[in-house]
Amino acid sequence: MNMLEKTQAALAELFPQAEAGEGATEAAARQPGVLRTDPARHGSHLDVLCGPDQVVAVARIMDREGYFLEAVSGVDWLEKQQLEIIYDYNRLGGEHCRVMVRTQVPRSEAVVPTVSAVFPAADWHERETYDFYGVHFQDHPNLIRILLPEDADFHPLLKDFTP
Amino acid sequence: MTVPIHLRHDETFVLNLGPQHPATHGVLRVKLTMDGEYIVKAEPVLGYIHRMHEKLAEAGTFAQFMPNTARMDYLHALAFNHGWALVVEKAAGIEVPERAEYIRVITVELNRIASHLLWWAAFLLDLGGFTPLLYAFDDREKVIDLLERVTGSRLTYCYMRFGGVYNDIDDEFIAGTRDFIKRLRGRMPSLYHDLVTHNIILIKRIKDIGIITPEQCRRYGATGPVARGSGINYDVRKNEPYSVYPEFDFDVPVFDECDSMARYMVRMHEMEQSLRIIEQALDKLPDGPVMGKAPKVLKPEAGYYYSAVETARGSLGHRLICDGGKNPYKLKLRSPTFSNLSLYGEVAEGMLLADALAFMGSLDLVIPEIDR
Numbered sequence: 001m002n003m004l005e006k007t008q009a010a011l012a013e014l015f016p017q018a019e020a021g022e023g024a025t026e027a028a029a030r031q032p033g034v035l036r037t038d039p040a041r042h043g044s045h046l047d048v049l050c051g052p053d054q055v056v057a058v059a060r061i062m063d064r065e066g067y068f069l070e071a072v073s074g075v076d077w078l079e080k081q082q083l084e085i086i087y088d089y090n091r092l093g094g095e096h097c098r099v100m101v102r103t104q105v106p107r108s109e110a111v112v113p114t115v116s117a118v119f120p121a122a123d124w125h126e127r128e129t130y131d132f133y134g135v136h137f138q139d140h141p142n143l144i145r146i147l148l149p150e151d152a153d154f155h156p157l158l159k160d161f162t163p
Numbered sequence: 164m165t166v167p168i169h170l171r172h173d174e175t176f177v178l179n180l181g182p183q184h185p186a187t188h189g190v191l192r193v194k195l196t197m198d199g200e201y202i203v204k205a206e207p208v209l210g211y212i213h214r215m216h217e218k219l220a221e222a223g224t225f226a227q228f229m230p231n232t233a234r235m236d237y238l239h240a241l242a243f244n245h246g247w248a249l250v251v252e253k254a255a256g257i258e259v260p261e262r263a264e265y266i267r268v269i270t271v272e273l274n275r276i277a278s279h280l281l282w283w284a285a286f287l288l289d290l291g292g293f294t295p296l297l298y299a300f301d302d303r304e305k306v307i308d309l310l311e312r313v314t315g316s317r318l319t320y321c322y323m324r325f326g327g328v329y330n331d332i333d334d335e336f337i338a339g340t341r342d343f344i345k346r347l348r349g350r351m352p353s354l355y356h357d358l359v360t361h362n363i364i365l366i367k368r369i370k371d372i373g374i375i376t377p378e379q380c381r382r383y384g385a386t387g388p389v390a391r392g393s394g395i396n397y398d399v400r401k402n403e404p405y406s407v408y409p410e411f412d413f414d415v416p417v418f419d420e421c422d423s424m425a426r427y428m429v430r431m432h433e434m435e436q437s438l439r440i441i442e443q444a445l446d447k448l449p450d451g452p453v454m455g456k457a458p459k460v461l462k463p464e465a466g467y468y469y470s471a472v473e474t475a476r477g478s479l480g481h482r483l484i485c486d487g488g489k490n491p492y493k494l495k496l497r498s499p500t501f502s503n504l505s506l507y508g509e510v511a512e513g514m515l516l517a518d519a520l521a522f523m524g525s526l527d528l529v530i531p532e533i534d535r
Contacts, residue, residue, distance in 0.1 A: 041253060043469030068381045070502075073482050073495035088469065088482060088497070092381050092390060093397040100467060121384035124505045132217070147210040147534055156218055157493075 003065075003095040004045050008034055010061050011048055011099075037100075044088070044098040052103045052112045055087065059115040059122075062089045062099065069115070070098075072125035074133035076107070078159040083110045083133055087122075105135070114140040132157035175203050178516075182211045186289050186520045189530030193507075193523075195516070202519055205511040207504055213534040220494040225251050225461045226325065228491070233319040235498065236532035238278040241271045241310075242474035244323040249405060250470035250481040251325050254463035262451040263327035264407040269444045270310060270322065272437040273340070276347070277306040278475035279430045279437075286427075286524040287359060290368050298354050305343050312336050326457035337445055344438050351435065360431065369423035373522030375510055376421060383506040387477025387499050388433065389526060392426035394419035399473035411443045423525035430475075430527070462489055476500050476527055498532045 015033045032054075035047045050058055059069075070088040077084060087101040105112060114137040116122040126137045127146040134155035137143055145152055154161060181192035190211035196204040216235065220228045232247045233240035245267055252259065259267075284299035307317050313332050314322040322329050359365055380390045390397050398415040400408045416432035418425035465487040471480050477499025484493040503526055511519045 041256075042467060043250070043253060043471070044467070047467070066381070068384045070384055070478070070480055071482060071495060071497035073493070075484055075493045086467075086482065086495070088480065090471075090478075091402075092386070092395050093402060096402050098403075098469065098471075100469070119384070120382050120509070121502055121505060124501065145210070147213040149210070156215060157221075 003091070003097045004036075007062075007065055007067075007097060007099060008036070008046060010065060011046070011058065014050065014054055014057055014061075039098065044100040046097075046099040048099060048101040050101060050103050052085075052105050055085075055101070055103055056113050056115055056118065058101050059087070059118040062101075063118050066091065066094075067097075067099065068092050069119040069121040069125070072122055072129050074129045074135055074157065076133060076157065076159045077104075078107075081107045083107050083135060085112055085129065085135060087115070110135045111138055112136070113138045114143075116140055131155070134158065174198075182208075186523065187530070188285055188528060191528060191530050191533070195519075197516070200515050200517075202511050202514050202516060205508045205519065207507055210534055212531050214531075216535045217494055217496060220491050222490070224489050225255075225463075225491060228494070229323070230319070230321045233316075233321055234531065235496065235535055236278075236474060236476065236479075236529050237318055238281055238529055239271075239274050239475040240318065240320045241267075241274040241314075241322060242472050242479060244320055245271055245406070246470055246472040246474075246479050246481050248323040248325055249472065250468050250483045251461065251463070253470055254466070254468045254483060254485055255325065255457075255461050256463075257326045257457045258455045259327055260452050260455050261407070261449050262331075263453045263455070265444050265448050266313075266328050266332055266453060267323065268406055268408065268411075269332070269340070269441050269448075270313065270328075272441050272444075273306050273310060273343075274320075275475045276434050276437050277303050277310075279434050280306075282430065282475070282527045283355075283359075286527075287365075289524040290365065290521060292359070292365075295355075295359055298350070298358075302343075302347055302350065305339075305346065309336060309339050309343065312339070324454060324457070325461065327452070327454035331453045337448075340441060340445060344442055347434070347438060355431065360427075366424065369427060369521055369525060371420075371422050371424075372518045373423045373510060373514070373525055374421045375506060379506055379509065383509075384502040385477070385506055387473070387475070387503065388426050388429040389477065389503045391415065391417050391429045392423075392525075393421045397478075399471045399478050403471055405470070405472060407444075408440075410447070411440045413439050413443075423522055426525045426527075460489060462487060474499060476529065476532070477503060496535055498535060500526070500528050501533045504528060504533060 011034045037047045067089040070090045073086045075084040082104045089099040178195040181187045182190040192208040194206040232243040280299040280303040284296040287295040314320045377393045396417045413436045463485045468483040480497030482495040486492040
């Protein structure tokens with residue numbers, strides 16, 4: 001079993017209801033689960049959509065499988081009134097496999113548990129996502145502004161932000 | 164009459180380092196809690212040169228963002244050009260002619276050498292050695308002149324285009340590059356290694372200082388020479404090959420000592436490997452166009468895209484999200500030093516202040532790239 005299959009199997013355990021499927025990433029609404037994507041086109045091997053309550057469980061699995069957290073980013077889907085948080089996992093050497101983990105929360109109540117207890121790398125990346133999108137990372141040890149001034153009262157990457 | 168001083172270890176004070184400090188090379192600020200000369204807690208404070216490039220990306224078209232890419236890591240700007248070109252080409256399905264791929268590799272590797280030379284000079288300047296700077300800048304000037312010839316700029320390049328490069332290289336550039344390879348190879352052992360690498364003062368300053376374990380690298384997401392100095396064999400050019408890198412024979416220098424000296428050695432060896440890559444690329448350089456067919460207005464299919472390139476400081480990621488429109492819907496820049504610096508607090512704990520500055524220099528920080 002190669003790394004990709006092993007990771008896919010480990011992550012699939014979190015989604016007992018989901019059907020195993022293959023195909024490209026679809027922007028259309030899809031059910032939580034693990035999807036294979038073409039790395040030559042999309043850059044990542046797996047696209048995982050999970051609930052906000054599952055991000056820590058996913059992080060624990062990725063930690064166990066020896067991955068590292070490359071980045072955390074936010075996306076504002078204004079039309080759907082949703083904020084999406086993307087975690088990019090990758091491997092430091094060995095067999096290459098990049099996993100994109102996504103979770104969506106309503107814009108009005110953007111709360112996600114922190115994964116900084118599993119990966120300290122998330123500490124700064126989550127602070128940045130809070131800075132730009134106002135996402136509240138629950139139980140984060142130090143959720144303060146990182147790149148913007150400490151007294152800023154806006155979140156500039158929100159699509160409806162006007163300076 | 165002298166009054167004896169009683170040191171009290173329960174008494175600490177806060178020392179503010181930066182944001183204007185010669186050792187931080189840019190506007191980085193570190194809040195240090197000190198117990199005498201020892202660091203109890205180090206807390207980097209970022210954002211003094213934050214320009215919100217991610218918002219600027221959303222405000223313009225794909226092509227309009229290209230000049231911005233050079234204004235993050237201004238020392239290895241061509242790698243940022245390359246990363247942005249790669250992710251957009253991936254999303255829009257644009258093919259790049261082979262000659263353009265070779266030229267990209269040659270210029271990116273030249274730029275990597277220039278970046279490492281400047282790091283070397285600045286690092287030794289931090290440690291109190293002034294002469295190496297003059298040698299390194301002498302060599303770096305040659306690279307900058309060569310790159311200026313083909314790109315038109317000396318530092319903030321906007322050389323790559325979706326589907327190729329802006330300008331072809333000429334015979335004079337090729338001859339000049341070959342001269343430079345010979346020159347740097349000739350100077351490396353005597354000027355760089357005899358004068359500095361084997362120098363006992365340098366060894367005493369950076370050997371066994373700033374130990375970063377491989378596990379710390381993984382937990383904090385450190386990449387590039389920082390990870391390779393901790394025994395991790397990870398280089399995007401080998402692990403996730405892009406462009407024409409698989410066609411060249413080169414090694415990835417890995418050192419297991421985990422200290423500042425190991426990171427120093429990684430970069431010194433990397434320059435030699437870059438010279439090898441450039442030499443092979445010049446030998447094999449194919450004829451043909453340097454620009455492929457690319458539509459004037461790009462409207463990539465909606466979806467999630469990621470590209471990674473190896474910059475002089477580590478793995479640079481572009482996470483691009485398209486909604487089918489003319490502008491990027493979202494661009495996240497995963498800059499390598501942002502993650503590399505995040506482990507500073509943990510590692511600097513308990514260090515002497517002077518050692519912590521040497522350790523900071525060994526991380527090769529470029530602040531505009533952290534702050535974006």
